[in-house]
Structures are given as structure tokens and as C-alpha cells.
Amino acid sequence: MKKKVWLLLLLCIFPTSLALAARLDIHIQARGFTKLKVAMPYFTGPADLTSGIWSMCAKDLAISGVFEVLSPQSYINPGPVSTIAQGTLKDWALIGADYIITGNVSRRSDMVTLDVQVIEVASAKFIDRKTYSTSAQTIHTAVHAFMDTFLDKSLGLKEMFSSKIIAVRRQNSKKQICSFWCDATGWREIKGLGDLVLNPAWSKDAKKVAFVSYWRDNPDLYLLDLVTNKVELLSGRKGINSTPAFHPSGSMMACTLSINGNPEIYFLDLASKKIQQITRSWATDTSPSFSPDGKYMAFCSDRCGTPQIYLMDLKERKVQRLTFEGRYNTEPVFSPRGDMIAFSHSANGIHQIALILTDGSQMTVLPGTGKGDESPTFSPDGRLIAFASSDGNIYVTDLVGSKPVRITNGEGVYSEPSWSLITK
Amino acid sequence: MMKLTKGIILLVVISMMFFLAGCAKRGVAPVEEVTPPAQPTQEEATMPEAEMPKMEEEVAVEPMLTTSSLEEEMATFEQNMIFFEFDKFSLNPEARKTLAEQASFLNSNPEIKLRIEGYCDERGTLEYNLALGERRAKSAQEYLVFLGINPDRISIISYGEERPMDPNHNEDAWAKNRRAQFDILGK
Incomplete structure (x- = not known):
């Protein structure tokens, strides 16, 4: 007791100490x-x-x-x-x-x-x-x-070991999706399509996986039902169909389509397959991620010259730029707690996982592996982050900068992990 | 007040229409110059084709030579690549020169359709690179269209950071991997 x-005291002190250095690019080394x-x-x-x-x-x-x-x-x-x-x-x-x-x-x-x-x-x-x-x-x-x-x-922490991670694994130039418990036990390949599969994403109930496949010689969006093991084409429009992200309601998803010329974010109704354009800019808009209440959407855009993280209030359709540090901030993901966004950050050419509060304050960069860390995904309770390192492994780290723990065994090259909510 | 705003909007719309029409004309102009001779050549091209069997009987070497040189030209066309700066999709002078060569080949072979493939190096992140690869392919496509090639002949695809030309992890490899390639369809 x-x-x-x-521990609670520590957790309380930590954000306060960070607030003192708000808006600075702080690199946390394990701080006590x-x-x-x-x-x-x-x-x-x-x-x-x-x-x-x-x-x-x-x-x-x-x-x-x-x-x-x-x-x-x-x-x-x-x-x-x-x-x-x-x-x-x-x-x-x-x-x-x-x-x-x-x-x-x-x-x-x-x-x-x-x-x-x-x-x-x-x-x-x-x-x-x-x-x-x-x-x-x-x-x-x-x-x-x-x-x-x-x-x-x-x-008094919430359960985490009954959650799964899906990731892309490359072996012998084939890229397939595999699934495993968050400690990499129970590893199995899951049904995909063809030799090049990307951007896997869990549905909230962890019964479906959306992904991109070049099966029809174009990056198209598919949905795999893990219960029936059936694959369905969600969007095979001209141009890219990528980065699926399920809305918490489960009835629709956000994705990137370039059907109208350049990559924009669209909502895709899962039942009717109808689309609705959400972003409109000359630039690339991609990598949507919904807040847990479904009211906000984080995304990546290079509308100001370099890729940065933006937040859209979906009711007002107002967009706010969140990141100003570094020339390359991509792949935002909302914490399941809704309080912060993790993303891939690069200031000197090497990617690191960074965190920022939803008002754009308190950006922190996690030291990570130092080899190039990409594609963050939060644990179900938002305490931890899994990411892919350029050494081809998936790592798990906490949010205060401890040394990451490698969970995969180095067989095959892993990328794009996506951590499910509890699967029970 | 409302009338005034409406008037301004109308004025803007009309002036934009003129501007766009101007753009379109400017884009079309070189094509117009090319089309008159292009149409007869197309006819000419089809006519000897019909007569081909006869000619083959007389001189079998002649068509052989022409097909092999077309094959060579096609091979060169597919080997030509254009390269990009990191996180950029703009065309440098060298890329524009290559695209001009590609356009001249396409102009003299109007039946050929192609797909432009956009690629990135491994340094960016996967999701963003998929979008960037497409913008690179699109830059190349738009420039070919600007040079008078019918957009219906050109499709594009992005492979993002997949299928690197050089799998190494250094500046040289990255420079080679940030590219657009040209694939002739239905060979």
C-alpha cells in the first residue's frame, strides 16, 4: 500500500515538472x-x-x-x-x-x-x-x-496481457500480417492477400483487422473478419487507399484516399462503403487517428512545408497544428486515455517516438532504441507504447523514458505494430 | 451589400474561367502543333501495317530491324528513372530532361500506355512515404501531360518505401531509392 x-505521488509530480519546460524539445532520460x-x-x-x-x-x-x-x-x-x-x-x-x-x-x-x-x-x-x-x-x-x-x-493497474499486437512482418521479400499476444507469445500469421500487405489496424472490439494490400496491383483497403476469416474489399479506388483507422463507434473508419488527385483523409462508412471527404488541402494529409470519444481526429499533413501533426475538431471541422519542433513529425496515434498523442518525430534524421498533449503543449521525446523508432501504438490502458525499430524488432516502452524492452525475437523484419484493446 | 458581394464573386469566377481557359490553351498549344502531323502518321502507321504481310515476303529483314529498335527504345524508356530530394516531389532540371526524352518517345509511339511508379527511401515513415511516393509519380505524370502526352495514357502507383532499388542503408542507396520508374503496360 x-x-x-x-507511485501515485511520482505520477503526480512528473507532469508538473514537465510543465515548467513546456514547448521545449525535452529528451527524457530515465528521470528518477x-x-x-x-x-x-x-x-x-x-x-x-x-x-x-x-x-x-x-x-x-x-x-x-x-x-x-x-x-x-x-x-x-x-x-x-x-x-x-x-x-x-x-x-x-x-x-x-x-x-x-x-x-x-x-x-x-x-x-x-x-x-x-x-x-x-x-x-x-x-x-x-x-x-x-x-x-x-x-x-x-x-x-x-x-x-x-x-x-x-x-x-491496482489494469490488465494488459490479454491484449494482442498485429504487425507487418517481412520475410523473403514478402510482407504479411502476424498477430501475437503483447509479449510475442502465441505468434501466428493472419490471413492477408498477396505478398505486400501494409497498415494493419484493429477494430475496437478486436474482431476485425483492416489493412492495405497490393493484391489487385494497387494499394487497396481490405477488411478481415477474424471470426469468419473472410476478407472484404473496402476501397479499391484509383490512387492510394491507405491508413485505415476505425472510429470508436465501429460503424466507420478514416483513411487516406487520393482519388481526387492528392492524398486526403476521408471517412468510409463500413456498411455502405460510401466516402466523405474530411480534409481539403493542396498537400498530403494522411495517418488519421480518432480520440477515444470520437470527437477529434489527429492526422499528419505537410500543408506548411514539412510533415507535422494536426488535430481536427470533427464537430466544428476546425484544424489546429500541434507540432512545431522538428522537421518531420508523422504517424500520430491517440492515447486510449485521450489525453495525449504519440507520433514519430525526427529532428536530425533519426526517428524517435514523441508525445504531445492534445493542446499542443508538453512535447516530450522518448530516448527509445536510438536506432530509429517508428509507428507508435498505445497499450490498452495507455501506460505503454509499442513501436517498430529500424533493427526490425518491436519494442515496448513506458512514457517516462525507460529503456525499451524488445518483444520480438529478430526472426523476420517487423513494422507497423498495432496494439488491440483487451480481447476478452 | 449582398448584390455587391455577388457581383464580386461573379467577377472573380469569370476572371478565373478566363485564367483557366488561358491555362488550358497554353497547355494545349504544343499539342495542336503536334496533332496535325501526328494524325497522318497514325494513318501512315496503320496502312503499312496492313500491307505488312506483302512486304515481309519481299524483305524480311526490314521489319525485324524496326521491331528490335523499338524494343531497344522501350527498354531504354523503362530503364530511365528520375530521382528526388529527401521528402520532396519537385522535379529538378535533370528529371525534367529525362521526362522530355520520355515524352518524345511517347509522342512517336502513341499506342504505348505506361504506369509511373513512385518510390521513397527508408528514412521517412511508412504511412507518409506511401503518400509521398504517389506525389512523386504524379509530378512525373503532370510534367508528361504538360509536354503534351494524353493523361489517359498514364496511370500512377505508389510503392512508398517498398521495393528499394538498393537495399543498403546509406546516402548512396537512399538517393537511388527516391525515384520514379516507368513501366510500359501490356508489353
């Missing part, structure tokens, strides 16, 4: 935010199962953005441990552990059982004790359920 208050430390001895049980499950838990804790796993090498007993004796808690406190997670894995035919216990060191209490049983192939679902419970019971 003490920890909770401390200490993650909660978790001691997690190796799990007991059959060796062929335990190491994989332990690693999965350790990766999820790292992705969560709030925990740091203390290396088992620093424990008094670095070997597997199934339960913690009350008398030894002081030893764990000594190495700085805020929580201790222990686990035991057992197997009966194809069924795997994971027994986990979580102790809060400060209160010397079990905050979670559970048994998860599942088939060996779906053991990641047990880990996700456990991790979501831990996020809730330790810090």
Missing part, C-alpha cells in the same frame, strides 16, 4: 522513476518446462513497465525455490525486493499446472496464491492470467 501511494523490484527464484518442477515458464514471467514483468526482476544470482540461494519461509523475508528485503514470486510447475499427461505465490515484502503478506492448469501449448495464457492479477493486486 505504501508503494502505491509513492525507480521500478518496483521483484525477486523471482527459478521455479521448481520439470526442468524442460520451468525455464521456459520462468523466462516468460520475467519477460512479462519487464514489459509491464513497472517491475524489474532482480537477477537470481543476487539471491542467497540462487537455485529453484517453491515457497518462502516467513523467517527469511529479511534476507529478501536486504537485496531490495519489494515482491517475491515463487512458482512450482507440474505435469500430468498433456496438462501443465502452475502454482504461484506472491509475497509483498513490506507487509509480509501473500497478495496472490493461485493454481493455473492448462495444456502445454497454451501455458502462456496461464502466465498472462497470473501477470494481469499481479498488476492489479500490487499496483
